[in-house]
Amino acid sequence: MASLKIENVSKRFGSVGILSDVNLSIDDGDFLVLVGPSGCGKSTLLNIVAGLEPLSSGSISIDGRSVQNLEPKERDIAMVFQSYALYPSMSVAKNIAFPLRMRRQSAQEQAQKVRQVSELLQIGHLLERKPQQLSGGQRQRVAMGRALVRDPKIFLFDEPLSNLDAKLRVDMRTEIKRLHQRVRKTTIYVTHDQIEAMTMASHIAVMKDGVVQQFGTPSDIYDRPENTFVATFMGSPSMNLLPATVQPAGGKLNLRIDGTDALIRMPAHLARGAAALKAGQPVLFGLRPEWFLCGAALPDTHVGLRAAVDVLEPTGPDLYAALRLGPHEVMVRLPADARVCVGSDVDFGVDLSKALVFDRATGVSVQ
Structure with a gap:
């Protein structure tokens, strides 16, 4: 060796x-x-x-x-x-x-x-x-x-x-x-x-x-x-990168998904990197497809998002769904028996304990 x-x-x-x-x-x-x-x-x-x-x-x-x-x-x-x-x-x-x-x-x-x-x-x-x-x-x-x-x-x-x-x-x-x-x-x-x-x-x-x-x-x-x-x-399907803007709120930072009313608190594990962010700064909010839940009570680590189902792709063990969140397409991976149908609006939960934020200008992670 x-x-x-x-x-x-x-x-x-x-x-x-x-x-x-x-x-x-x-x-x-x-x-x-x-x-x-x-x-x-x-x-x-x-x-x-x-x-x-x-x-x-x-x-x-x-x-x-x-x-x-x-x-x-x-x-x-x-x-x-x-x-x-x-x-x-x-x-x-x-x-x-x-x-x-x-x-x-x-x-x-x-x-x-x-x-x-x-x-x-x-x-x-x-x-x-x-x-x-x-x-x-x-x-x-x-x-x-x-x-x-x-x-x-x-x-x-x-x-x-x-x-x-x-x-x-x-x-x-x-x-x-x-x-x-x-x-x-x-x-x-x-x-x-x-x-x-x-x-x-x-x-x-x-x-x-x-x-x-x-x-x-x-x-x-x-x-x-x-x-x-x-x-x-790295990852298939690849990570979703949603354009968002930093907004201060009561001494903390939130992320507003551009073109939507969705307001998401800055994930706690990114607090050190987020300290360098400024109000109004454009960022990219990174979510992997498997971090989504559908049709279940949400854990404390999750935040709710409502999105329209555009396309369903069954693969056998999994069901991939292309969602429409305002002007953005989001790909999620769900259990094969998930009860969703094309054209419906569905409430999803997203795991913020793993979510990532990237500076939109440089592409570098803020973690």
Whole structure:
């Protein structure tokens, strides 16, 4: 296992900036997910860690040792690619053993390690097949086996599930997490899928335009996003951001939802950040869809809102409802048996104990 520290890393291609002052640090055995939209620089950062791309400035160290001037083969890192990168003329066994042959290990050592890895990944029955005889999920397991057999300090995954169908992605996501729990290797995983990030990571770095927007645990990222980009990128459906205006009332602050009569007290857990707000300041009031209740007595932490139901989307276990609150659309997640119908006005309760407020000009959270 190995710790990894990325300090002030920047990358430019000519005059174009790809990464800007990236700082990340993870401990032995952590599972770091780099997540963000296409073109945000996450794969470039992974390639820099792997040594496949030089950095423009900054430093990368593994176990306290600087590696940015080392060749990829000297960094003791194994990479699993999106395209699997298997040799089509070789059997599964030979594909897995290839790194061992390059190290000139004996045939006996190769056979033993291939057997161990194939048992771990449950592909022992596929060892004599060629890659073209395998399914996408099986090919991905072989690619993982080739990385595992090297016993590296760090595993790197570059969007390994993006070529698989939806059900297989879910299955392989579970397999990769189970594998990490068994081998406890430090892992960096790149994806644009926020569900993959939330379900697999011990730490997440959300990236946009080459800048790390937030770094933390999945619960930090989801419950306490530092800006509106993180708040809306992480979560499906995304967080509702309602335009509101700060209004003082008896020494306290309220939020009036723009274009409505809805007046909401400033959540108590935001008191420290709210102290910097001024009367009349435009903000965004952040509410996740699952923070809504319908048709029940409201707990003390909730506030009531009345909204019209525009659209209903049953998914089986849940019922998603698009509401109309004045000029604003609000998406909520309700139990599948919630008694609401399109066109009706419904009283909802919203959990203020988790609600967030963002400065409308900067997008930064006031917490």
